[in-house]
Amino acid sequence: MKVEATDLSEVLLITPNLFGDDRGWFLETWRRERYAEHGIGPDFVQANASCSSRGVLRGLHYQWPEPQGKLVWVSAGKVFDVAVDLRPASPDFGRWTAIELDGEQHQQLWIPEGFAHGFQVLSEQATFNYLCTRSYRSDCDAAVAWDDPDIGIPWPLKPAGLSGKDRAAPRLATIALERLPT
Numbered sequence: 001m002k003v004e005a006t007d008l009s010e011v012l013l014i015t016p017n018l019f020g021d022d023r024g025w026f027l028e029t030w031r032r033e034r035y036a037e038h039g040i041g042p043d044f045v046q047a048n049a050s051c052s053s054r055g056v057l058r059g060l061h062y063q064w065p066e067p068q069g070k071l072v073w074v075s076a077g078k079v080f081d082v083a084v085d086l087r088p089a090s091p092d093f094g095r096w097t098a099i100e101l102d103g104e105q106h107q108q109l110w111i112p113e114g115f116a117h118g119f120q121v122l123s124e125q126a127t128f129n130y131l132c133t134r135s136y137r138s139d140c141d142a143a144v145a146w147d148d149p150d151i152g153i154p155w156p157l158k159p160a161g162l163s164g165k166d167r168a169a170p171r172l173a174t175i176a177l178e179r180l181p182t
Contacts, residue, residue, distance in 0.1 A: 001028075003038045007097040011083045012038065012110040014071075027106055029073065030131060040071065040110045044131040049075075052121045052128070055160030059118015060084055060151075060169070063140040067113035067181045069133035077126025078102035079119040080156050084144065087114040088177050096153055103127070114181035116144050120155050142179070143169035 002015040014035075016027040028034070035041060052058065059082065062068075072081065081101045085092040100122065101107055111117050119128060144151070146159065148171045 001034065006083075006099065006109075008083060008085055008092050008095060008115075010112050011097055011115065012040065013099055014038075014040075014108040014110060016106055016108065018106060029108070029129075030071065035071075035110075038110075042133060044071065044133055046130075046132040046135050048130040048132065048136075050128045051125065052161065053125050054121050054123065055157045057118065057120040057146055057155060057159040057162060057166065059166065060116035060144040060146055061118065062086055062116040062142050062144070062181065063134065063137065064142045064179055064181060066134055066137060066140050068136075069113045070111045070117055071108055071131040072101070072111065072117070072119075073106065073108040073129050074101040074103050075127045075129055076103040077121065077123035079121050079123075079126050079128060081109055081119045082117065082153055083109065083111045084116040084118075084151055084153075084172075085114065086116050086144070086172070086180050087182060088180055089182065090114070094151060094172055096151055098153065118146055120157060120159065122156060141165075144175070145169045145171050148172055
């Protein structure tokens, strides 16, 4: 597999090895020892999948005070995937990086603890997959405004299907520092 740094060095783009023949293809989506060589882990405790239609925007989500690391990929369709550094002590605090993930290239994005995550569907429909380092807890659920002008993410499409949580998410500047990951 090939592992590359993104604009935020701790957020990694992973291109798995794809093995194909006339029957189709095979790839590993996770192997502990191989990913650990690149600092990805610890073990994952929860796996999720979502299916959304064109324009749907989900995010920018994070958990506090028990943050999650996420390994994400698209198994069908195409998305604009975003990670935002929410660690106040980080030199990259408030900076974001984005990558297009799709079900044809099979790339993955490693988003460590301390980052918010969001995506927007670019294809007619997309299936999005997550491996998480901690179980989801509704009492730890948090979000940052997807359209926060201080972060300045240029989402490719007019957002559709925003959840109530995403419509009401606060700007990063209004979140108390003690409610952000360290």
